[in-house]
Amino acid sequence: MAIAVGLLAASGQIQPGLADGKEFYGELGLDGRLLGCKGLLSAVVKATREARPIVLPNASSQALPCVSSSQLHPLGTLADLLQTPLPTASTTALNGQSSNGQSSNGQSSHRQSSHRQSSHRQSSHRQSSHRQSSHRQHGEPSANNRATKPQQLSEQLMVQPMMTRTLSIAAAGGHHLLLSGEPGTGKTLSASTLPLLLPDLTDDERLQIQIIQDIAGLTPSDERPFRAPHHSASLAGLIGGTSRALPGEITLAHCGVLFLDELPEFKRDVLETLRQPLESGEVTVVRAGITHSYPARFQLIAAMNPCPCGYLTSTTTNCRCSATAIQRYQSRLSGPMMDRFDLHATLNRVDTALILKKHEERLDTGALQTKTAQARSQQLHRQGVLNAALPGSALEALCQLDDGDLDWLAKAANRLKLSARTLHRSMRVARTIADLSGSARVGRDDLAEALSFRPANRGGA
Ligand SMILES: [Zn+2]
Structure with a gap:
């Protein structure tokens, strides 16, 4: 469409200045109809922030999940361009923008309303987005989450009750977790429990996730991602950068959980490529001479x-x-791959009587989620990152070990043959354990529990 508009402007067939300062997206059919195209959300968000009107096909505008803006001008055909009054860039107001410049969200209710009332799409869209946005600004989970999340969490944790503590620590500090155990001990179920323990998405996180899903051609979701690629996944499928430079599984897991079941079955080169994004939180892919960078800050659980x-x-x-x-x-x-996991846990077959007893006790999942959320917010307030991302140089000051505990830790590290890097991993976990109990200082019990999550047979690996 942009080329056609350029030709119309150059030949004087549209009024002078009509195209100035605007962005045009869409494919032009031979009969003049405008056909939708995918992956527009990131362009639309940027144009909205910069107050530029966007002209796009009806089909594309209906597929945009979370944009509420008077700057969107959906058209059915190229001829509509001549009949639809379009504002100039300078007179366009920013609608649907929060004070920090992030576009407001509310994709699920918006999508429903846009499908039901296409003729009143923009107005109903804005209303529903506004409702959802104000809902989120008060930090409330969606109605759907409120109803299903605690119940699902409770049911899943009761199947493998011994994992409750491990998963709480992983969720509270953002620690990568490796699960080992015989078949049928609930490794996959435990992994899928982690997203339920994580706090609801912030507006910014939701927008990042939905832009990625839009580019990948997936239906945008309101939930934290949980991606579980098969061990036969190719390097491009996992890391990204197929012939169309699409994001891979690690980017689709951004702000969520990447679960790699049967970890040793993955190709070694695929696993080794994961090490860099695990450290940096982004992945760079070069395809056909062009470099693409995608965000990839995910929590890794492997089994x-x-x-x-x-x-x-x-x-x-x-x-x-x-x-x-x-x-x-x-x-x-x-060894370096194993070293990326702060927590190593072995799952054993659970006695059925214990599961039934736990059912009777009724786990307080609400308290569990609150504790996790408090520990995370405490870390972000104190140091700007979760404990798993703490630099080694900051650990000493943040753990505040007294002389006796420092001496005890040095001896334990010696006995377990821990490298400096592995020792730092255990100190990060100990900091999370102390945060879960609301303690400003890390004590010996916290350190001992953290060391219990080192692999038994690899020592300091
Ligand atoms: Zn065997």
Whole structure:
């Protein structure tokens, strides 16, 4: 459409200045109809922030999930351009903008209203977005979340009650977690529980996620992402940068959880490529000479069997693997890759009687979520990042260990053969454990619990 508008302007077929300061998107059909195109959300958000009117096809405007703006001018055909009054860039007001410049959201209710009332699309859109936005500004979860999240969390945690503490620590400090255990111990269920413990998305996070989903051609969602790619996933599928430079799974998991089940089955080069985005929170992909950078700040949960047959640690089934096979299986994961996990947990088969007893006790999931949210907000207020992202140099001051505990930790690190980097990981976890109990200082119990999450057979790996 932009080329056609340029030709119309150059040949004097539209009034002078009509196209000035505006952005035009869409494909032009041979019959003059404007056809929708995907991936417009990021362009629309930027143009909205910069107060530039956007002319786009009806089909595209209806698919935009969270933009409420008087700057959107949907058209059906190119001829509509001549009949529809368009404002100039300078007279356009910023609508639907919050005070920090972020566009307001509310995609789910908006999408429903836009589908029901296409003829009144813009007005109903703005109203529903406004309702959802004011809802969010007061920090309330959506009605859907309020009803289903605690119940689902409670049911999932009762199946593997021993994981409640581990998952709380992972959620509170943003720590990457590696789960190991025989088949059927609830590794996948435990991983899918983590997003339920994380706080609801902020407006900014939701917008980032929806822009990524829009570019990938997915239906934008209001929930924290949980992505679980299969171990046969290609490098491009996981990291991004297919022939069309689409974001990969790690970018689709941005602000959410990436779950890699059967971790040793992933190709080693694929896993090694994950190390850089895990540190930096973004991924750079070069395709056809063009460099693309995508955000990729996700929490990693991985699961693995202890051996090829899966029953090495089982108390009920005998392992059939040779020592060589077990060694070969475990060595598929490099030391540096294993080192990315702050928390290593082994899941054992849970006694059915214990599950039934826990059902009777009724877990207070509300208190669990509140504690996690408080610990996270305390960290962000204190240091601007979650504990998992703390630089090693800041740990000493933030943990405030007394001389006795410092001496105890040095001896424990020596005995466990921890490297300086691994010791820092355990101190970050200890800081999170102290935050969960509301303690300003890290004590010996916090340190001891943190050290219990180091892998038993790899020492300081
Ligand atoms: Zn085995």
